[in-house]
Amino acid sequence: MSLSVEITRSSGTAPIGASETPQPTGPAYRVIRRNGSVTPFDPLKITVALTKAFLAVEGGVAAGSRRVHDVVEALTADIVATLKRRSAEGRLFHIERIQDQVELALMRSENHKVARAYVLYREERAQERARTATENASDAGPRFTVTQPDGSREPLDDDRLARVIDEACEALEGVQAAPVLTETRRNLYDGITLDDLSLAPILAARTLVETDPNYAFVAARLLLDKLRREALGFVFGRPEQATQHEMTKRYANYFAAYVRAGIDAELLDGELARFDLNRISAALKPDRDLQFQYLGLQTLYDRYLLQTGGIRFELPQAFLMRVAMGLSLREIDREGRAIEFYDLLSSFNFMASTPTLFNAGTRRAQLSSCFLTTVSDDLDGIFKAVKDNALLAKYSGGLGNDWTPVRGLGAHIKGTNGTSQGVVPFLKVANDTAIAVNQGGKRKGAVCAYLEIWHIDIEEFLDLRKNTGDDRRRTHDMNTANWVPDLFMARVEADEDWTLFSPDETPELHDLYGAAFKTRYEFYEAKAARGEIRIFRTVRALDLWRRILTMLFETGHPWVTFKDACNIRSPQGHAGVVHSSNLCTEITLNTSKDEVAVCNLGSVNLANHVTPHGLDLEQLSRTVSIAMRMLDNVIDINFYTIPEARHSNLRHRPVGLGLMGFQDALQALRIPYASDKAVAFADHSMEAISWHAISASVDLAAERGRYPSFNGSLWSMGILPIDSIELLDDARKASGGRLDMDRSSTLDWEALRQRVKITGMRNSNCMAIAPTATISNICGVAQSIEPAYQNLFVKSNMSGDFTVVNAALVHDLKQRGLWDEVMVSDLKYFDGSIGEIDRIPADVKALYATAFEIDSSWLIAAASRRQKWIDQAQSLNLYIANPSGKKLDALYRLAWNSGLKTTYYLRSRSASHVEKSTLKGTDGKLNAVTAMPAPQPILLCEPGGNVCSINDPDCEACQ
Structure with missing residues (x-):
């Protein structure tokens, strides 16, 4: 069979995707041909090749066929999209990769005869090239040059390339340098740039990850080589390269130069230069660079490491030490604490949250993860809340807004004698603000709006994420969540009615919960029945619940969060009310007109604290103690963009210590997730974290003093989280609900309870489990x-x-x-x-x-x-x-x-x-x-x- 699928001009001599003239394809995508030359990528050649493939199999029937035209057009679009998606790093496609995608596209589209003929033809051409190569083989083989930054060319250092790949594979079971080197050579071309040369072995190792997970470490180590070239060249002001082995002797010298370069670039806090850099540098552990897997290190490279002009000049251990130094600025022994913090971070036993990693040690140290606000029911308050969102999001904060106080649709506006458009139009403004302020260009701005379920606008609120309807009353980018009181859930279970109100006519409901909420809510229902309330609507509670679940399934929103459980068990009930959670639903702190709640997060890597015999309590104790100190330091070092956040954070000093790697820990212990043993381990591990976190906060209180609003808190009364379950249980029984929670414990809580009462707490809140999506990638768990x-x-x-x-x-x-x-x-x-x-x-x-x-x-x-x-x-x-x-x-x-x-x-x-x-x-x-x-x-x-x-x-x- 003659199947001419390698076509450029009419002669049909060049591979698919190659062209002698640039085509209008957007970004400069290029093709590496088999002889090492590079030509512009031309999608039209794929279309021509596919058409000829169909003609070769179907003959004249395919000529002029609308069906074949449509199939070829769709296949070409699919192939081009796949190639571009998978080659974002260098915009380079090897000719074999293009032909692989053509083959796959034909098979996926079930054009099996065409695909089979195409595969056979490729094999014939490969054998022919192999025979030609054997006949014309020479000892020298192809030689490539490398284009330097100044435009000059130098011969490719084959020995260094092989050495770097060999080093990347050292001490890793199941990996080999040979296939990485072979695949790398396939992606080389004459005149290759330094950046493309650095990318070639990384991409080669990536293709092998699914054959053995350890190739993820190989790819990471190859990325380190690229990063070292960038960083060393920048901080020393001249082209530099170093292998990992060479870097073990150079890291200390590099670090001092890095600090100076970062300060000169106005990115690092000048105070870092006042540390004893010799002592700090000596504590660096270069071998810990090898702990990163590719996903984690690439994430660091793209989003965390300091850069200027697109050049990263911060190596991983410098990054972690920078964070540690930034958290130690107010310590007496700054160097000692920085080294202690660095050791914890670089071991991956604990990792601080993304804003802390982004900003610690920089000139704008906004280190907090979450901000919760309450929106007032007036234009000044509403637009101040929108402005606050923008300021808080600018430096990577996630936002939770309580919109319940804003009056509902049809409510009277006294100042204009008009009627309100309700909360939804203002949510649209908040949605667009979150998109406009994209967290300093590092990640998409993110906000979650909360509305209590008795609000008259709740049904429109449920529809915010729908694609249909008036787009002016839709928020396609904002997360939404229901704030659900126990009384509603009890009425759902009893199949009773539920009444919706506008908050301007029922203002107390916003701040009440438990029995007090039930009493006042029923009072307002009676008033509505007597015609004394203007805006209200009665619905069947079960119908509203079903609509919530329907929207949750159809759009993923609004999330379901429980008002009474958050408030009744809150240690800070004496100082205010929890009106919402945050963007990720793990923070439950008080908000008001005068206080914007702030939480400072970090997570224990549970996978690093288990042995085959169980949880290592001694190591966990040390990790939690140091982590709590780091989190407490955030509060004082933090850069606050609005005064309400500063006032709240210094008054209550909440932190949120969480965990990650739970499933890794289970698998290390040979415990299936769906088992009673896994539930027991969740209990035991969280009890230990809780005990040590509370104990560490007591220790900090003894050293630094109690948090200012301690008196009157549940802590001050000796009521710990395990004790507050009884308060919730009593409230549930009173409202007609129930609570099924285990109350068992294994540690000495009574002794800790007495310490809390006598010494006090440094932090109003100690624990919250965040999603950890990015930091768990960094740690590889x-x-x-x-x-x-x-x-x-x-x-x-x-x-x-x-x-x-x-x-x-x-x-x-x-x-x-x-x-x-x-x-x-x-x-x-x-x-x-x-x-x-x-x-x-x-x-x-x-x-x-x-x-x-x-x-x-x-x-x-x-x-x-x-x-x-x-x-x-x-x-x-x-x-x-x-x-x-x-x-x-x-x-x-x-x-x-x-x-x-x-x-x-x-x-x-x-x-x-x-x-x-x-x-x-x-x-x-x-x-x-x-x-x-x-x-x-x-x-x-x-x-x-x-x-x-x-x-x-x-x-x-x-x-």
């Missing part, structure tokens, strides 16, 4: 308290697409002799799940069950055990594989009855899969090399079914 999404998948975030493989599963399968190419293919076929792979033993299947294979009741059971120890809340995503109204109703009632304070995203699965790709690997044999970012199981967080993937780069929970 599972996000927060989440079960594994899949065991093999492509994660998409702001840094690109990353193949993620569960390394623990691979280790287990290797030990049992089950890890091979067939297993990789099976994992992709079953979308990262091992449940249907027959040859895998049952115990392994149970241990590595994925999120959608685990009944969410297990997640709630574990969360309930944690919640008894936490003085704030936890970001809890709920997963449901096959949603129904009945299942959702049962799930969210269970969350309420189990004493949870909040819930977060509802994650639901659609018909989707991991790409079943069959790309050719570096040895020319058929391998399953790359799990493509095909449609993923979805996170329902966009309106009207316009859902984002579970790894959406624009979704706060995914970042």
Whole structure:
């Protein structure tokens, strides 16, 4: 068969995608040809090649066929989109990669005869080239030059390239330098730039990650080489390179130069130069650069490391030491504390939150993660709240706004004698502000609006994320959440009516909860029945609940959060009211017109605190003690953009110590997530974190003094989080609800209780479990308290697409002799799940069950055990594989009855899969090399079914 699929001009001599003249394709995408030359990328050549492939198989029938034209056009668009998505780093496509995508596109579109002919033709051409290469082989082989920054060319240093790749593979089981080097050479071309030369081995290692997870470390170490070239060149003012081995001797000298360069660039706080830099530099541990996996280091490279003019000059250990120094500025022994903080961060035992990592040690040290505000019911208050949102978001703060006080649609406006348009038009303004102020250009601005469920506008609020209706009354980018009192849930369970009011006529309801709310709410219902209230509406509570769940399923919003649980168990009930949670539903702090709540977050890496024998309590105690000191320091060092935030934070001094790597810890202990043992471990681990966090806050109070609003708090009365369960239980019984929470404990709480009463607390709140989406990527562990999404998948975030493989599963399968190419293919076929792979033993299947294979009741059971120890809340995503109204109703009632304070995203699965790709690997044999970012199981967080993937780069929970 003659199948001319390698075509450029009429002669048909150049590969698909190559062209002698540039085409209008947007960014400068280029093609590496087999001889090493580079030509502009021309999508038209793919169209021509596909058309000729159809003609070769179908003959004259295909000529002029509308069907063939449409198929070819669609296939070309798909191929080009895939290529561009996967080659963002260098905008370079190797000719073989283009042809791989053509082959895949033909197979996916079920044009099997054409695909088969195409594959056979490629094989014939490959054999012909191999014969020609053998006949014309010379000892020298192809020689490439490298284009230097000044435009000059120098010969490629083949020895250094091989040495860097060899070094990247050192001491890593299951990886080899040879395939990385072979694949790298395929991506070289004559005149290659230094940047493209640095990228080539990184991209080569990335393609091998799914064959062995340790290639993620190889890719990271190769990225380190690129980073070292940038950083050393910048700080020393001349071209420099260093291998990892060479860097162990140079890190200290580099660090002092880095501090000076950062200050000169007006990026670092000048106070850092006043540290004893010799002592600081000597404490650096260069080998800890090797702990990063590719996803973590690329995330650092793209979003965290200091840069100027696009040049990163901050190496990973310098970054972590900069953060540690920034948190030590007010310590007496600044160097000693900085080294202690650095050691904790660089070990990955604990990681501070993203704003702290972004800004510590810089000239604008806004280190806090979350801000909660209450919006006043007047134009000045409303637009001040919008302005505050912008100022708080500018330096990477996540926002939670309480909009309940704003009067509803149709309410009277005394000043104009008119009627209100309600809260929705102002939410539209807040939505657009969040998009305009994108957290300093580092990540998308993010805000969550909260509205209490008795508000007259609640039904319009539920529709905010829909795609249909008046777009002026839609907020497509803002998160929304219901603030739900227990009385409503009790009426849902009793199938009773519920009355909606405008807050200008029922102002007390906003600040009341528990029995007091019930009394006043019923008082207003009686007034409405007598015709003494102008704006109200009565609905069936169960109907409203069902509509909430319907919207939650359809749009992912509003989230369901529980007002009474947040307030009754709040240690700070004497000092105000919790009116909302934050962007990620783990913060429960008081807000008012005069106080903007602020929380400062960080997370313990639980995976680093377990041994095969259980939780290492001694190590955990040390980690929590140091972490609490770091978090407390944030409060005093922090740069506050509005005075209300400063006033609140210094008065109450709340922090939120959380955890990540929960699933990693379970797998290390051989405990399946869906088991009583996992629930018990959630209880035991959170009890230990809680005990040590409270104890550390007492120690800080003894050293630095109590927080100013301590007197009158639950703490001052010796009521700890475990004790406050009784308060909630009493309130539930009074309102007709119930509470099913475990009350058991194992540690000496009585002694700690007495210490709290006598010495006091440094912090009003100590614990909150955040999503940790980005910092867990940095540390290479599972996000927060989440079960594994899949065991093999492509994660998409702001840094690109990353193949993620569960390394623990691979280790287990290797030990049992089950890890091979067939297993990789099976994992992709079953979308990262091992449940249907027959040859895998049952115990392994149970241990590595994925999120959608685990009944969410297990997640709630574990969360309930944690919640008894936490003085704030936890970001809890709920997963449901096959949603129904009945299942959702049962799930969210269970969350309420189990004493949870909040819930977060509802994650639901659609018909989707991991790409079943069959790309050719570096040895020319058929391998399953790359799990493509095909449609993923979805996170329902966009309106009207316009859902984002579970790894959406624009979704706060995914970042």
